[in-house]
Amino acid sequence: MNITVTEMAAAELEKIFVPDDMALRIDAELAGCCTWTLTVKIIPDELRRNDTVILKENMWFYIDHFTKKYIGEEIVLDFDSSTGYTLSNTDNIFICIT
Structure with a gap:
């Protein structure tokens, strides 16, 4: 899995405050x-069994x-002040909630 983080997103x-024993989780939730x-x-979160760590x-x-299945193996994380x-x-393209 590869994530490209743009300068604006970085x-x-x-x-975002992330405690020392946590990392930023990219988490997908399917509803409907x-x-x-x-x-x-x-979101800041703890390591779970079978997580991919990047x-x-x-x-x-x-x-x-589950998240990898829906967002894919090659992703770009970006930020724009008007859309987040x-x-x-x-x-x-997915809009992210923080």
Whole structure:
């Protein structure tokens, strides 16, 4: 799995307080029945069994198997002051909640 973190995203992520024993989790949650909604969150969290652990731009990220399945193996994490964080792959763009 590869994450590209843009300069804008890295600058904003540094503002999030992450305790020493945690990392930033990129977490997807699927909800709905007739229409499916994928919510992606970036939150400080503890390591879970079977997480993928990634170090990018001096920041640690945790991603679980379910999230990887939906966001893909090659993603770009960006930030824009008007829209917030976005996570994208070659097929989709996801708005992230922090």
